[in-house]
Amino acid sequence: MTAHPHPSPSPTGSAAPRWQLIADELGADISAGRLAPGQRLPNEAQLAERFGVNRHTLRQALQALARQGFVQARQGSGTYVRELVLDYALQRRTRLTQSLAAAGEQAKRELLASRIEPAGAWAAELGLARSDSIELLITRSSVRGRPVGVSTAAYPLPRLAGMAEAFARLGSITAALQSLGVADYTRQRSVVSARLPEAHEADALARAPTQPLLEVVYLNVDAQGRPVEAGRTVFAADAVQLSVNAADWGQP
Amino acid sequence: MTAHPHPSPSPTGSAAPRWQLIADELGADISAGRLAPGQRLPNEAQLAERFGVNRHTLRQALQALARQGFVQARQGSGTYVRELVLDYALQRRTRLTQSLAAAGEQAKRELLASRIEPAGAWAAELGLARSDSIELLITRSSVRGRPVGVSTAAYPLPRLAGMAEAFARLGSITAALQSLGVADYTRQRSVVSARLPEAHEADALARAPTQPLLEVVYLNVDAQGRPVEAGRTVFAADAVQLSVNAADWGQP
Numbered sequence A, B: 001m002t003a004h005p006h007p008s009p010s011p012t013g014s015a016a017p018r019w020q021l022i023a024d025e026l027g028a029d030i031s032a033g034r035l036a037p038g039q040r041l042p043n044e045a046q047l048a049e050r051f052g053v054n055r056h057t058l059r060q061a062l063q064a065l066a067r068q069g070f071v072q073a074r075q076g077s078g079t080y081v082r083e084l085v086l087d088y089a090l091q092r093r094t095r096l097t098q099s100l101a102a103a104g105e106q107a108k109r110e111l112l113a114s115r116i117e118p119a120g121a122w123a124a125e126l127g128l129a130r131s132d133s134i135e136l137l138i139t140r141s142s143v144r145g146r147p148v149g150v151s152t153a154a155y156p157l158p159r160l161a162g163m164a165e166a167f168a169r170l171g172s173i174t175a176a177l178q179s180l181g182v183a184d185y186t187r188q189r190s191v192v193s194a195r196l197p198e199a200h201e202a203d204a205l206a207r208a209p210t211q212p213l214l215e216v217v218y219l220n221v222d223a224q225g226r227p228v229e230a231g232r233t234v235f236a237a238d239a240v241q242l243s244v245n246a247a248d249w250g251q252p
Helices: A017-031 A044-052 A055-067 A096-102 A120-127 A163-170 A171-180 A199-205 B018-031 B044-051 B056-069 B096-102 B120-126 B163-170 B173-179 B200-205
Strands: A071-074 A079-083 A086-089 A107-118 A132-145 A148-158 A185-195 A213-222 A229-235 A240-245 B071-074 B078-081 B086-089 B107-118 B133-145 B146-156 B185-195 B213-222 B226-236 B240-243
Touching: A017 A044, A017 A055, A017 B044, A044 A055, A055 A213, A079 B163, A086 A096, A096 A107, A096 A171, A107 A163, A120 A148, A120 A229, A120 B056, A120 B071, A132 A163, A148 B044, A163 A171, A171 A229, A185 B096, A185 B213, A199 A229, A213 A240, A213 B185, A229 A240, A229 B018, B018 B044, B018 B056, B044 B056, B044 B213, B056 B071, B086 B096, B096 B133, B107 B163, B120 B146, B133 B163, B133 B240, B146 B200, B163 B173, B173 B226, B185 B226, B213 B240, B226 B240
Parallel strands: A086 A240, B086 B240
Antiparallel strands: A071 A079, A107 A132, A132 A148, A148 A229, A185 A213, A185 B240, A213 A229, A240 B185, B071 B078, B107 B133, B133 B146, B146 B226, B185 B213, B213 B226
16 A cells, blocks of 8 residues: 555566566565565575576666665665555645545545644744734644654634634645635745754654654645745654655646 | 846836935845845944935835845844845756856856665555665855755666766756657656755755755656656755746747
């Protein structure tokens, strides 16, 4: 069920090199869940023996799997099935709930906290005065019971009063915005960076403080170009990749 | 000269809260280079004394600076001027050399290595047979003498024979492709992830192995949609952010 970036090619004919066949077989094991995310592969000597090849050939297979996003080598520790579970497309209509839905039934987004406060540092993004009010929602996204992202998003008041209640009822930011009269919204800007987590972020994501985050700072606007949501999401980088596809943005 | 994501707002009137004025002043010091990238700020007690405010107010100012991308708190170690030097726009015409040029005179891209080899794992991306040949270029981008990214890119042969020589002569991938008959190319897909570096990557970027990377795996195609470049770039995450702007992709 894992959404890997480059699905394993269908088994190739006997013309394919030996390492490619091994990579295909291991990739199929991962796609089918016979090798689970986070699991360590047997060591190179064991795998080489299992497939009846030398270490060099085996290493070529593991390198191909790593390039395809199936596994990740950790220095001095071995090769692990990558914990990638979510492909989050940055596109004109970027929708986290839809990306989660694509990850399967066990994906969900929950409200951790909400509060009403002065716009402060969010004011400029949202076209408000600093003393205007916003509603702040903190939500957590999980796949198969494992947290993958925590979002902090600000909504302008009084226009969007009731977002927390609407989200709690409808389970989706898009549905909540629609219920408050925002028929459509698009992503105006995303800024992506990577860093190590703060302690509270590592806690919320159930990750070690040594595991990097992907951070997306974003602004969504309605059909008239008015800001409706400014926010930032931190994703556990072992579980999420971001994709930007020309086709998703329409041709020029 | 640092390309920060959210430039400091112009000094506000006396109606602005005290913490905002302090954030503006420190932000101006950073923009002007009076506080250098990587430098640690004086501790909170010293700063509070300098500005004649209590710790709470000072902390609000530092939080605003962090949100604006000027500084970064490191747990148990203090607050540092962020080493962000490069904003790399993922857009229809994504051009690393242009992003570097925007970072100023001291930015450059150099050829670390090149070789000709079977297409292998690059074949599918480039629409080649695995036994076809590619030219592989490994380049390093630096700003103000500090490495910010290392790119590994594959070009299909025989069509683009001579890329390494052309790049060495012209100093830009875009110019090298043009000299080989590719008048224009566009970004078809970028996949962004974050992870800790391998030892050789940390070496090439002159970073500690505990400092995260931003990795971009990409495909560029010519005006006819034929792949001309498949590659991956690892960026030092303390020095680079990626941006995706709707305006760069044209309206639908």
